[in-house]
Amino acid sequence: MADPLLCVTGLYKNYLENVPVLKDVSFNIESGEYVAIMGHSGSGKSTLMNILGCLDTATAGHYYLEGRDTAALSSDELALLRNRLIGFVFQGFNLLPRSSILDNIALPLLYSGKSKVERREKATVMLTRVGLAQFGDRRPNQLSGGQQQRVAIARALVTDPKLILADEPTGNLDTQTGDEIMKIFQDLNEDQNITIILVTHEDDIAAHAKRLIRVVDGQIASDQAS
Amino acid sequence: MIIGALLGEGWAAMRANRMRTLLTMLGMVFGVGSVIMMLAIGQGAQLMVNESIASMGSNLFIVLSGSTSAGGLRQGSGTVPTLTLDDAQAIGELTEIASVAPNLPNNAQLIYASNNWSTQVLGTTPAFFDVREWPVVSGEAFKDSDVRSATRVLLMGQTVVRNLFGDENPVGKMVRVKNSPFLVLGILAAKGQSLDGRDQDDTVFVPITTAQRQLFGNQFPGMVRSIMVKAKSAEVMAKAEQGMTELLKIRHRIHIGQENDFSVRNLAAVAQAAASTTEAMSTMLGAIASVSLLVGGIGIMNIMLVSVTERIREIGIRMAIGARTRDILLQFLFEAVMISLAGSFIGAVLGVACAYFFSQYNDTLVVVTLSSVFLSFGVAAAVGVFFGFYPARKAANLKPIEALRYQ
Ligand SMILES: Nc1ncnc2c1ncn2[C@@H]1O[C@H](COP(=O)(O)OP(=O)(O)OP(=O)(O)O)[C@@H](O)[C@H]1O
Numbered sequence: 354m355a356d357p358l359l360c361v362t363g364l365y366k367n368y369l370e371n372v373p374v375l376k377d378v379s380f381n382i383e384s385g386e387y388v389a390i391m392g393h394s395g396s397g398k399s400t401l402m403n404i405l406g407c408l409d410t411a412t413a414g415h416y417y418l419e420g421r422d423t424a425a426l427s428s429d430e431l432a433l434l435r436n437r438l439i440g441f442v443f444q445g446f447n448l449l450p451r452s453s454i455l456d457n458i459a460l461p462l463l464y465s466g467k468s469k470v471e472r473r474e475k476a477t478v479m480l481t482r483v484g485l486a487q488f489g490d491r492r493p494n495q496l497s498g499g500q501q502q503r504v505a506i507a508r509a510l511v512t513d514p515k516l517i518l519a520d521e522p523t524g525n526l527d528t529q530t531g532d533e534i535m536k537i538f539q540d541l542n543e544d545q546n547i548t549i550i551l552v553t554h555e556d557d558i559a560a561h562a563k564r565l566i567r568v569v570d571g572q573i574a575s576d577q578a579s
Numbered sequence: 580m581i582i583g584a585l586l587g588e589g590w591a592a593m594r595a596n597r598m599r600t601l602l603t604m605l606g607m608v609f610g611v612g613s614v615i616m617m618l619a620i621g622q623g624a625q626l627m628v629n630e631s632i633a634s635m636g637s638n639l640f641i642v643l644s645g646s647t648s649a650g651g652l653r654q655g656s657g658t659v660p661t662l663t664l665d666d667a668q669a670i671g672e673l674t675e676i677a678s679v680a681p682n683l684p685n686n687a688q689l690i691y692a693s694n695n696w697s698t699q700v701l702g703t704t705p706a707f708f709d710v711r712e713w714p715v716v717s718g719e720a721f722k723d724s725d726v727r728s729a730t731r732v733l734l735m736g737q738t739v740v741r742n743l744f745g746d747e748n749p750v751g752k753m754v755r756v757k758n759s760p761f762l763v764l765g766i767l768a769a770k771g772q773s774l775d776g777r778d779q780d781d782t783v784f785v786p787i788t789t790a791q792r793q794l795f796g797n798q799f800p801g802m803v804r805s806i807m808v809k810a811k812s813a814e815v816m817a818k819a820e821q822g823m824t825e826l827l828k829i830r831h832r833i834h835i836g837q838e839n840d841f842s843v844r845n846l847a848a849v850a851q852a853a854a855s856t857t858e859a860m861s862t863m864l865g866a867i868a869s870v871s872l873l874v875g876g877i878g879i880m881n882i883m884l885v886s887v888t889e890r891i892r893e894i895g896i897r898m899a900i901g902a903r904t905r906d907i908l909l910q911f912l913f914e915a916v917m918i919s920l921a922g923s924f925i926g927a928v929l930g931v932a933c934a935y936f937f938s939q940y941n942d943t944l945v946v947v948t949l950s951s952v953f954l955s956f957g958v959a960a961a962v963g964v965f966f967g968f969y970p971a972r973k974a975a976n977l978k979p980i981e982a983l984r985y986q
């Protein structure tokens with residue numbers, strides 16, 4: 354059988370010495386899965402997501418992405434992985450405030466070395482797909498929270514990643530807008546077979562996922578299909 | 580093409596903080612502007628000195644009369660006339676000497692029609708124009724026969740012509756010098772400034788005997804103030820100096836241990852000293868100005884550090900979506916270099932303009948060379964890279980997660 358998309362074995366993370374935030378975390382995620390991660394505040398969900406996104410490194414244990422040990426990769430190789438393989442959707446949107454919506458969406462393509470024409474074309478396609486075609490020239494702060502999150506999703510998708518990491522993507526949104534965002538994720542997973550890992554506090558958001566991992570005090574308490 | 584895009588990002592950042600960008604650029608504006616202006620002034624001064632040196636003639640000595648001691652009271656050079664026409668003739672007979680020209684300068688009022696002009700009247704011999712390499716451009720020079728018979732003729736420098744005759748041609752006209760009529764024989768070529776800044780064209784020349792006997796008659800017949808001496812070549816300068824000194828000591832009966840009543844000056848050495856002084860001055864001007872370039876560079880570094888700190892989250896976002904260390908480094912480096920180059924461009928324009936106005940206002944020579952403009956541009960770009968590198972590296976070395984979490 355081929356390598357799973359993600360493979361985490363015996364992962365530890367200490368911010369401070371001898372205070373592990375993640376303790377012996379192990380799981381596999383196959384390509385095309387839709388996983389929700391739940392847990393109390395401070396249980397280590399974001400810490401785990403940051404490691405899965407190659408933004409941070411584990412203190413001990415291994416994290417294999419497409420079969421490659423991420424600990425052995427250089428910072429530039431990790432940057433390449435983030436660029437090609439992973440799309441991030443953050444709770445706080447994390448758009449560049451001074452750039453236009455279209456430029457924000459096109460930015461990952463700049464770091465993939467795509468031409469200006471190609472960047473604009475793909476960004477425009479993505480913008481249309483999230484239903485914001487008429488807002489391309491605006492700045493992020495001229496959009497509503499839900500619209501900004503859709504821009505962030507468009508940016509995450511513009512490089513055709515295999516994996517979307519979303520840390521509380523609906524945390525700053527009302528229920529209805531949150532549902533719209535969740536609908537987008539659902540379509541991505543079902544129509545394009547994109548793997549999605551989602552952190553949330555809300556049961557009805559988690560219910561969209563096909564698998565639920567519960568984290569308690571930095572350890573996996575349960576891992577089951579939902 | 581990513582380079583082009585990163586330049587665009589730098590430009591966008593510059594525009595986003597217009598006021599700050601302008602203030603940062605100001606350091607480079609003044610730095611480059613002052614370097615260009617100072618180099619222009621220095622090079623202008625050097626050019627003027629070189630022209631003066633060239634106008635002096637080559638392999639020249641000047642023998643000055645004076646200083647005698649009378650009862651312990653020593654007079655300065657030229658105060659007591661100790662040199663004579665016979666001394667000049669004797670020097671001319673030395674083997675190393677090409678030609679000699681005795682000088683007797685004084686001031687007099689010249690009158691032509693309703694114009695009058697006070698100027699220097701220099702009594703000399705026809706050899707003078709050869710020694711000083713100073714051609715007659717109109718009319719002709721006076722001859723040895725004029726010297727022998729002390730005729731009332733004169734040659735005019737360009738400044739005197741302008742002030743006394745305006746557009747009229749003076750050759751063949753009569754002017755009054757100290758109320759005696761003199762015939763204008765010819766006009767000399769323009770010579771420009773001397774090393775001490777005097778206008779050499781503000782002079783008229785008369786046969787030395789005429790000056791001695793008819794204009795500035797005095798108690799010492801045959802006396803001259805100084806003698807211009809031209810050696811045959813640069814190689815015999817030292818020997819010529821020694822020969823002249825020996826000769827004059829004997830002729831003036833100066834005993835061993837007694838002070839000379841004349842002095843011999845090697846003008847090539849004087850010129851050399853003047854040239855190296857102006858060169859030192861222009862180097863110093865440039866050096867002082869480059870300090871401001873340095874200060875401008877530090878200003879850039881300062882602002883870039885602020886800019887990096889302000890944009891740590893932005894850097895984190897860029898890293899999360901795939902920016903490599905190099906991409907972040909180049910982005911901030913380009914921004915620094917662009918600020919520096921834009922500042923240098925404005926500085927270069929201002930520097931050239933200021934140099935131009937300076938030359939107009941002060942009537943001095945100012946030379947802006949292309950190489951000085953390129954030099955300061957190159958230095959400015961280097962300053963941008965050098966002082967931009969530290970902040971850029973600081974940005975590029977941030978850890979993605981730490982940058983993203985930064986508040
Ligand atoms: N940079 C850090 N330095 C030190 N401790 C940290 C750091 N980041 C997180 N922690 C600690 O690690 C623990 C886990 O934090 P984490 O952000 O992963 O929690 P979380 O599960 O995402 O919580 P929430 O649901 O509130 O987002 C917390 O106790 C937190 O205080």
Ligand SMILES: [Mg+2]
Nearest residue numbers: 398399400520
């Ligand atoms: Mg969290």
